[in-house]
Amino acid sequence: MSELLSFCGSTSFSLTWRRGWGATLGLLLLAALASPAHAQNPQLPSQRSGLERAPLQTTQLDAVRPVDTAKVFSLQNLAELVFANHPIVKQAALLSDEARSQVLQARGGFDPKLGADFHRKQFGGTDYYNNWGNELKIPLWPGGIDLKASYDRNVGTYVNPEGRTPVNGLAGVGLSIPIGQGLLIDARRSTLRQAKIMQTAAEADRVKQINEVWLQAAKDYWNWYYAYQQAQLIREGVALADRRFQATARRAQIGDQAPIDSVEAQITVQDRLVQAAQLQVEVQNARLVLSNHLWSKDGQPMELPAYAAPQTPVRDTVSRQEYQRLADLAAASHPTLRKLGAKISQLGIEERYRRELLKPKLNVSATLISQGDFYRPEVPGYYDFGWANHKVGVDFAFPLFLRAERGKLQYARIQVQETMLERQQSQRTIATQVGNVYNTLRAYDQQLTLQAQTVANQRKLLQAELAKFELGESTIFLINARESKLIELRIKQESLRASYEKARAELYYYAGTRSVAGE
Numbered sequence: 001m002s003e004l005l006s007f008c009g010s011t012s013f014s015l016t017w018r019r020g021w022g023a024t025l026g027l028l029l030l031a032a033l034a035s036p037a038h039a040q041n042p043q044l045p046s047q048r049s050g051l052e053r054a055p056l057q058t059t060q061l062d063a064v065r066p067v068d069t070a071k072v073f074s075l076q077n078l079a080e081l082v083f084a085n086h087p088i089v090k091q092a093a094l095l096s097d098e099a100r101s102q103v104l105q106a107r108g109g110f111d112p113k114l115g116a117d118f119h120r121k122q123f124g125g126t127d128y129y130n131n132w133g134n135e136l137k138i139p140l141w142p143g144g145i146d147l148k149a150s151y152d153r154n155v156g157t158y159v160n161p162e163g164r165t166p167v168n169g170l171a172g173v174g175l176s177i178p179i180g181q182g183l184l185i186d187a188r189r190s191t192l193r194q195a196k197i198m199q200t201a202a203e204a205d206r207v208k209q210i211n212e213v214w215l216q217a218a219k220d221y222w223n224w225y226y227a228y229q230q231a232q233l234i235r236e237g238v239a240l241a242d243r244r245f246q247a248t249a250r251r252a253q254i255g256d257q258a259p260i261d262s263v264e265a266q267i268t269v270q271d272r273l274v275q276a277a278q279l280q281v282e283v284q285n286a287r288l289v290l291s292n293h294l295w296s297k298d299g300q301p302m303e304l305p306a307y308a309a310p311q312t313p314v315r316d317t318v319s320r321q322e323y324q325r326l327a328d329l330a331a332a333s334h335p336t337l338r339k340l341g342a343k344i345s346q347l348g349i350e351e352r353y354r355r356e357l358l359k360p361k362l363n364v365s366a367t368l369i370s371q372g373d374f375y376r377p378e379v380p381g382y383y384d385f386g387w388a389n390h391k392v393g394v395d396f397a398f399p400l401f402l403r404a405e406r407g408k409l410q411y412a413r414i415q416v417q418e419t420m421l422e423r424q425q426s427q428r429t430i431a432t433q434v435g436n437v438y439n440t441l442r443a444y445d446q447q448l449t450l451q452a453q454t455v456a457n458q459r460k461l462l463q464a465e466l467a468k469f470e471l472g473e474s475t476i477f478l479i480n481a482r483e484s485k486l487i488e489l490r491i492k493q494e495s496l497r498a499s500y501e502k503a504r505a506e507l508y509y510y511a512g513t514r515s516v517a518g519e
Helices: 002-009 021-034 036-040 075-085 087-110 187-253 260-291 320-333 335-356 403-470 476-510
Strands: 113-123 126-139 146-155 170-178 361-371 390-397
Touching (some): 075 187, 087 187, 146 361, 187 260, 187 335, 260 476, 320 335, 320 403, 335 403
Antiparallel strands (some): 113 126, 126 146, 170 361, 361 390
16 A cells, blocks of 8 residues: 555645545544434424524525645556556566577577487497487578588498498588578468567567556446536535425424424435435445556555545647547557458468468479597598588478368468458447547536536536525425436536446547556
8 A cells, every 4th residue: 555655646636544434424424314203203393482593595506616726646656556556567578588489499490400310230259330320400591501511420330321421521611592482481480570579469468467457447436427426426425405394493492483394404414315325335335446556566456545536627628630540540550450460461371381381392302421539640532522422312201182182272372361350340330439428428528418418407506496495485495306316417517428438448449559658
């Protein structure tokens, strides 16, 4: 928790531990509800002289309420914590590292290889054979060529004459070249190229995972905002109803109002106390859900303090130009499309390799040889490296029916077609999703405008009802009904605001990016 406090303190969100006033108010509300005398047997006020009339209403339920900025935990604060410390975000970063390790593994196919073997047999005083072979093989990228350097020493009584060497052995330098299969592409080049392409797919997966984490975090944030605003509005409604109850009781004491009106006012207080207690629990639960996304640098879970408050959303309408930019971004670089594009390229290399396997195997090798101590000046020249001292070889193989190779090639082509069709459908789906969410945003924008007008009109109705009551032309019941309707409309307004912000986060997510910058 100290990690969260220190972080938020550096971003104008000063959080200090103290008892949450919301929890205390909830306990007081429940205690008030539990009192039998208060809930079941309301006391009708007796008439008393010398008292003045009390007002029934104060100016509350405003459209914008000031919030202590030191308590505000903003969406940007959440983004910085999520992108820096969230375990899944860190896990997503490992995808790129994993892809790089695959490339490194594929490069191993071009590593030089040094090999040696030694075999000796001596029996009955006879040296049967003494064979020592050494080879350094260096794969080259062009043409699948292998460069070879060797030294062989095969001596003994029963050594095969074909492999017999001088006592000092034979040194050789040569090449092995695939003339048919493997000239244009072979297994090691195919593996390396595919591994490089899969780095793009891994990066797309990383971005997609981070976007998913952020979308869920943003939705949980605005759910917390909505629950918090509901609780605030009902809490204000409790204060208003209690003030009206006190004013009604006082008026009844001076004989200016019927005593039974105080019972009507008290019922409203009790009903709103029940709602406030229930909403307090919802706020706590929403805060706990949001805390799931909060982690320290050391990987320890953190919890948002009870007194933290969400930011007030700024009406940021997504313009047509911004929508078009997001639509173009989705079509060009959406993580899903990038991954499918990388997969198509990978399968294209696999298909090319499978076509190469239809060719016959025809490998030509040539080695220039010399006596092992060729560096000594007394060795005759005809034992030195030259065209006269050489070994050549040709290997040929060709399956007559090529069923295995043709089947693998056909399978690779089918996979390419499947992936291309999947990418085509994904492009259409992504474009549709971006368009649908944008239309939803426009609808929310219109609803918010109308809702603001409706709230303003309802506030006027409440004020007019209060004025009529002062003239004796209204009742406490009507005032309570007007005020309850105003609270209901304000709650709906906050619901629309939260829904708008969640839809805005979805728009950026479906476009393949994030609504808040991070990392």
